[in-house]
Amino acid sequence: xxxxxxxxxxxxxxxxxxxxxxxxxxxxxxxxxxxxxxxxxxxxxxxxxxxxxxxxxxxxxxxxxxxxxxxxxxxxxxxxxxxxxxxxxxxxxxxxxxxxxxxxxxxxxxxxxxxxxxxxxxxxxxxxxxxxxxxxxxxxxxxxxxxxxxxxxxxxxxxxxxxxxxxxxxxxxxxxxxxxxxxxxxxxxxxxxxxxxxxxxxxxxxxxxxxxxxxxxxxxxxxxxxxxxxxxxxxxxxxxxxxxxxxxxxxxxxxxxxxxxxxxxxxxxxxxxxxxxx
Amino acid sequence: xxxxxxxxxxxxxxxxxxxxxxxxxxxxxxxxxxxxxxxxxxxxxxxxxxxxxxxxxxxxxxxxxxxxxxxxxxxxxxxxxxxxxxxxxxxxxxxxxxxxxxxxxxxxxxxxxxxxxxxxxxxxxxxxxxxxxxxxxxxxxxxxxxxxxxxxxxxxxxxxxxxxxxxxxxxxxxxxxxxxxxxxxxxxxxxxxxxxxxxxxxxxxxxxxxxxxxxxxxxxxxxxxxxxxxxxxxxxxxxxxxxxxxxxxxxxxxxxxxxxxxxxxxxxxxxx
Numbered sequence: 266x267x268x269x270x271x272x273x274x275x276x277x278x279x280x281x282x283x284x285x286x287x288x289x290x291x292x293x294x295x296x297x298x299x300x301x302x303x304x305x306x307x308x309x310x311x312x313x314x315x316x317x318x319x320x321x322x323x324x325x326x327x328x329x330x331x332x333x334x335x336x337x338x339x340x341x342x343x344x345x346x347x348x349x350x351x352x353x354x355x356x357x358x359x360x361x362x363x364x365x366x367x368x369x370x371x372x373x374x375x376x377x378x379x380x381x382x383x384x385x386x387x388x389x390x391x392x393x394x395x396x397x398x399x400x401x402x403x404x405x406x407x408x409x410x411x412x413x414x415x416x417x418x419x420x421x422x423x424x425x426x427x428x429x430x431x432x433x434x435x436x437x438x439x440x441x442x443x444x445x446x447x448x449x450x451x452x453x454x455x456x457x458x459x460x461x462x463x464x465x466x467x468x469x470x471x472x473x474x475x476x477x478x479x480x481x482x483x484x485x486x487x488x489x490x491x492x493x494x495x496x497x498x499x500x501x502x503x504x505x506x507x508x509x510x511x512x513x514x515x516x517x518x519x520x521x522x523x524x525x526x527x528x529x530x531x532x533x534x535x536x537x538x539x540x541x542x543x
Numbered sequence: 544x545x546x547x548x549x550x551x552x553x554x555x556x557x558x559x560x561x562x563x564x565x566x567x568x569x570x571x572x573x574x575x576x577x578x579x580x581x582x583x584x585x586x587x588x589x590x591x592x593x594x595x596x597x598x599x600x601x602x603x604x605x606x607x608x609x610x611x612x613x614x615x616x617x618x619x620x621x622x623x624x625x626x627x628x629x630x631x632x633x634x635x636x637x638x639x640x641x642x643x644x645x646x647x648x649x650x651x652x653x654x655x656x657x658x659x660x661x662x663x664x665x666x667x668x669x670x671x672x673x674x675x676x677x678x679x680x681x682x683x684x685x686x687x688x689x690x691x692x693x694x695x696x697x698x699x700x701x702x703x704x705x706x707x708x709x710x711x712x713x714x715x716x717x718x719x720x721x722x723x724x725x726x727x728x729x730x731x732x733x734x735x736x737x738x739x740x741x742x743x744x745x746x747x748x749x750x751x752x753x754x755x756x757x758x759x760x761x762x763x764x765x766x767x768x769x770x771x772x773x774x775x776x777x778x779x780x781x782x783x784x785x786x787x788x789x790x791x792x793x794x795x796x797x798x799x800x801x802x803x804x805x806x807x808x809x810x811x812x813x814x815x
Contacts, residue, residue, distance in 0.1 A: 300650035308655060321673050378569030383577050391749035392664070393756055393764075397771045398780055477663035481753075484665070484804045494667070504673060511669060515662050522661050523576055 316317035323505045332511040334337075340494070341513070351407065352479045355414025359471050363419045364464060367426020368452070377427070382451040384427075392478035400486035410490070412480035417478040418471035425470065430462025431455055465530050472526065476518050581690025595777045603781035612766070617789060618651060620762040623679065624751050627686025628740065636736075652695065660692040664750040672758035682754040682762065686754040689750045690743035694736060701735030702728070741798055780795050 293299050309325055316324030323331075335341055368382070369376045395416045399409040433456055441451050483492025485498050498506030578597045585596040595603075607613050613731055638656070641648035660703025667688055671681030705728060713723045772777030 293790055295647055296649040297646070299649050301654060304651045304655060315674075319674055325546050350737065375565075375569050378571035379576065382570065385791065386577075386787055389790050390638065391752055391786075393749075393753045394767070394779065394783045397756075398776065401771065401774060401776050401779070402589070415633060453634055473661055473663065477665055480663060480665050492665075499669070499673075507669075507673065515658075515666055518663060519658050519661060523657075 279493035281303065289509070307492075308491060311454040321504050323508050326435070327505045328509045328512055331505045332513065335509065344489060344491050345517075348410075348479055348483065348492065351410040351483075351490070352414055353473060355479065356418065356471060356475050358411070358415040360422055360468060362415070363422025363467060364426050366419070366423035368456070368460075371424065371427040371430025384420050384423055387416075388424065390417075392417040392474060392481050396414070396481040396485055399482060401481070402482040405486050405488055409486050411480045413478045413482040418475040421470040421474060422467040425463045425467030426460055429460035432463070433459045460511060463520045465526075469522070469526050469530075471524065473518065476514075480514060530534065563640075591801075593776065595780060599777055600780045600784060603777045605786055607781060607785065613785060616761065616763055617785075619756065620682075620764070623682040623762065624686055626749060627683045627747065627751065628690060629742075630683065630687035631690040631694050632736075634687065635694035636698055639689070639695035640702065642695060642699035643702025649699070650763035655693055656692045659688060661698075664689070664746075664753050667750055667755040668757045674757070677758040677760055679759075681758050682751050682764075685750050685754040686747045690740070690747045693739040693743040697735040697739030697742075698732055701745050702795060704735075705731045737802060737805060738813055740796075741802075744794060744798065745790065748786075752786065 289373065294303070313324050316322045366380065366384070370380050371377070389430075392413065395413045397451075399412050399416075403409045403412075437455055438451075441455060446454075479490075480492040480495070483490040484496045487493040495507060495510040495514070498504075498510060545587045581594075582596045582598075585591055585594045587592075591599065638648075638652055641651075642652050642656075664685075667685040668681075671685050676683070677683045709727050715729060717727075751762075752764040752767065755762040757764075759765045763782060767779055767782045767786075770782060804813060
């Protein structure tokens with residue numbers, strides 16, 4: 266099989282060398298990379314057209330210019346720093362609480378029956394509710410965005426962890442029970458390694474919904490941060506600035522997800538063969 | 544499900560009926576604990592003005608239900624959701640079809656679809672507000688944009704899972720293309736589309752409410768915003784309660800029923 270692919274590869278190289286220039290360009294355009302590049306170009310063009318159609322939507326060039334000014338004036342980093350501080354605290358609370366709840370729900374059927382509905386309700390409550398409620402409760406305090414992130418993200422982590430615990434092989438659990446392995450070692454040696462995958466999925470969800478939550482909370486009740494800055498330009502009727510900040514926080518989360526979370530997940534689980542997954 | 548039976552040795556496992564009772568009891572105690580913690584927080588940790596207790600909120604919910612506001616509000620929101628889902632199906636179906644059929648379009652649409660799926664909901668809400676101002680179009684477009692990636696990806700996955708031997712056989716028996724589409728492709732894709740709808744339903748609800756908070760003159764989000772602007776924690780909680788109840792009911796009953804109806808041709812064990 267390997268020789269087969271090698272000869273096919275050599276043949277394709279040969280063919281590429283023989284092809285005329287025009288054909289080679291066409292091959293590059295229809296390749297996967299070509300398709301991706303085309304899709305970005307089409308996206309930018311669509312944005313430009315949208316900007317031309319709607320008076321309030323700025324085009325890409327205005328937005329890039331505005332971003333350059335905003336970076337030059339030094340307004341970007343302090344706001345990102347403020348948001349990151351609240352976001353990370355909320356996320357830490359959500360992960361600790363979510364893993365604890367998830368382990369308890371997954372390991373004891375009684376706890377599952379007790380807490381399952383509460384978790385469903387927690388999943389169903391949108392971030393905007395927590396943002397508004399914490400704004401009403403704490404005003405413009407640091408607590409408001411942190412709690413918004415924590416309350417929005419905790420159920421996502423908990424539900425995923427609980428699913429992971431329930432997916433651990435029953436036979437191994439029963440065997441370790443039969444041999445009298447203490448609870449602490451059972452959790453560390455059997456449940457946790459199996460659950461890690463689900464924890465990662467939960468944390469990824471938590472990061473995405475938590476980022477949404479912190480922005481919403483800052484939009485409604487804050488005097489600094491990414492969400493506040495976005496609203497600041499909206500209230501000032503400066504749509505260049507507004508869209509520039511929207512682009513900034515979208516790019517931030519997409520890059521974080523694609524360049525950090527997905528590769529980490531792959532790296533952590535590179536030891537695993539496909540068979541091990543159920 | 545059968546956790547209790549698995550939990551221990553056979554001697555300790557209670558009978559089926561006993562297990563059901565224990566589960567039901569635990570669910571009741573779970574709800575009691577939920578309301579208990581809420582009432583405790585209201586009376587002791589905060590004060591009833593900042594966090595109204597469950598009874599106050601239930602009273603407010605009853606007032607809303609009695610006044611008939613609940614019907615007009617949810618009708619407005621539901622209409623926008625259905626239109627949004629329709630738009631998502633019209634846009635996402637063909638995109639998914641292209642993605643499932645050709646390698647070029649798969650590479651072309653991959654990044655936009657993934658990005659659209661992980662963008663925070665606030666983005667759609669505020670962009671809809673800027674583009675359309677206050678009105679119907681914003682929430683509809685937000686729902687469509689949120690659920691489209693799920694529908695497209697699932698249609699693509701469904702097309703990739705079509706049994707190619709069935710298609711070869713259909714060709715051998717000289718079936719027409721429309722017949723293949725009707726009897727082979729569509730039945731294979733439908734479960735995947737449905738999975739996409741179910742996955743995106745909760746997300747779509749939330750984004751719809753969020754968009755209404757930012758720019759709308761009716762619907763559940765608008766009511767929540769109005770309560771917020773009146774500084775009424777009770778009303779925010781009451782509308783949230785109705786929102787959650789409505790969402791869970793729709794998910795449990797309507798979607799599950801619809802699924803059963805659409806897949807009634809399947810053998811029992813495959814459905815379970």
